Amino acid sequence: MKKIMMKGTEAIGEAAIIAGCRNFFGYPITPQNELTEYMARRLPEVGGCFLQAESEVAAVNMIYGAASVGKRAMTSTSSPGFSLMQEGISYIACAQLPAVFVNVVRGGPGLGDIQPSQGDYFQATKGGGHGDYRLIVLAPSTVQEAVTLTELAFELADKYRNPALILADGLLGQMMEPVEIEEKQVSYDNSSWALTGAKDRPPRKVTSFNIDPYGLEKMNLQLQEKYRKMEQEEPRWEEFQTEDAEILLAAYGTVGRICKSVVKIAREAGLKVGLFRPITLYPYPYSPLEELAKRVSMILTVEMSSGQMLEDVKLAALRLTRIEFYGRMAGVVPTPGEIFEHLMQLVRRR
């Protein structure tokens, strides 16, 4: 298989096409435009549909439409645009439709800036829209992993009939790295529930609506049952040099790979440091983190936010070990050196 250099955004686009996605509805916003543009160029080549919507609000509802007729559909946006999509995502989750979203996160809140950030973690993993629902959230840390996880996102979205999100950031979106993308024949069959016309069967209704609270509670219970199953079966994570680690770094996405450099620097300095990198942010890999927490003297959570994933680290490891945090916000990317320096301060403090 040939390696080619690709931007993260473009690699996600090509992976979506490989995964059989033929419908993309999007609206321009930096720093994800390369993905939208890639789809505009590529989808017509493979007989697909690209449409620039009039807003993110329209785009997410177009996704709802395409998904409800049983077709793989995707949209891509960045933080402010993802906020606008929340209502639609809540509908898609409740209607149990598979769809794939990409949020190339930028600095916020508000208009913020266009630099890499992880400030949308809460929005992605704890809701964002109204009601009791969850998104499957995948956080790639390399361009190659972005490809794998995009394909996985479509698979899981179909498997659970639930929206899935690739949570990237401006750094992963903009950087280029060699990738291998394997051509494969993807087939999927949504004919058992999709709106295809009431031919030779009773009419089907796909909605997020039930005026009867007992009926709606039943729908909710169905969703919750799905989420419990996901929590059992789908957590994914990477451990890097954790076997003998005395200190654990916890970080995801781009910061996850930056922390790999920190591990290397720390080990050169004689510190036994390892890295825990969640790949699924929902469902979160609590159990493996809990196991690691029992063995280390400290967990340092590093994020490009004020400490959002930190809350999940605490859910897994509170009272099991010392939990510390280092974060940069608003689009500032922490360097391996500054993280290491902070780590050293913490080590000295104890």
Add this chain to the structure above:
Amino acid sequence: MTFSFILSGFGGQGVMLMGQILAQAGMQEAKNVTWFPSYGPEMRGGTANCTVVISDEPVASPIVDSPDVVVAMNIPSLLKFEPRLKKNGFLFLNTSVIDRKATRNDIRVIEVPANEIADRIGNLKVANMVMLGAIIAVTKCVRKDSVVSALQYKLGEKGSSLLKLNIEAIEAGIKHVGG
């Protein structure tokens, strides 16, 4: 072996392309590479930079505190990145644009009048390729033939007429540093 670079200059000086060709060449030598651009609202005119890592190992962080190599195509780039260069690192200066000296004496400075050399070849636009020639000759981070084939890939069929000129520029850069 790992090489990290920050390449910086005015938008339009071709620093992004220089970095991409470097990374592409590294990939063709089966190395692990990353290329990360600064990005912002200015499309032209502002100072742009990119970070390139070429390594025998998987690249962990695509951003670096202290690069092994800084390539400054203009004065703001020199001011911004000279302090971050690793001790004994290489600082490449485009002296056609930068009329001042480096301030540190614990680094290796390579002066390349890239614009003048490019102009002599017949096209100012290939100043970045002149610089690239100097970089590979001094650092030996990638081979010349890898750069040429990376260039071929980047230019594609549409740009094939420009290939000869670009190769000439790379060779002039190599020659300038005595490679």
Add this chain to the structure above:
Amino acid sequence: MEYKVAYKMPESLSKKQFSYCPGCHHGIVHRLIAEVIDELGIREKTIIIAPVGCSVFAYEFFELDGTVAAHGRALAVATGMKRARPDLVVFTYQGDGDLAAIGTAETIHAANRGERVTTIFINNAIYGMTGGQMAPTTLLGMKTTTSPYGRAAEREGYPIHVCEVLKELRGVAYLARTKVNSPKDVITTKKHIKKAFLAQLKDLGFGLVEVLSTCPTNWGMDPLRAGKWIDEHMVKEYPLGVFVDKVGEEK
């Protein structure tokens, strides 16, 4: 003796009883849509998108596959469906608040793109389901729970004329305003609805029929009075007619 069926329930209507108030025109329009779908023979490939509003249950009343869109987004959902499955027939059923207030952007852009979908737009100048609040189409002087002193142009702006706005958009293939408060109007409306579907079936562009309708409950009138009120007030503000017709004569 042989019997001939002269009148029956359209196949495209489900057997569910309508939940609409007495004198409300939703039921009439539902039936007309169902008759048109039957006549065009497209029931097995037609999808209904219900709105948020009184007709939120519309998807239940048709013997069709269907969904409910978020408030105002029916035409975005329709766009997604039709783009993903151009072989399906897709229509939205929307009220004035849904289509002309919260969903204005979606309406204008779907029409402008010439989406091959059909929209039935019920204009009764009021928000019904939420209890009689002001709509974008509420008439000047008309009292609602959120314009208790009567709609005033300087305060609430003017009633919005959806057809007159949309007729300038080149993606529109069929556009008409009609009413269903008399047998003659019912017959005319059915023709309009059919043509709005034909605009889609013939791949000509976007089709929309605006139906001036009653809301006896929130207007505070009995059904007969409400029917008359359409002629006395609504038609004056919203002239009936065909605004765009690229479909031509029915064969």
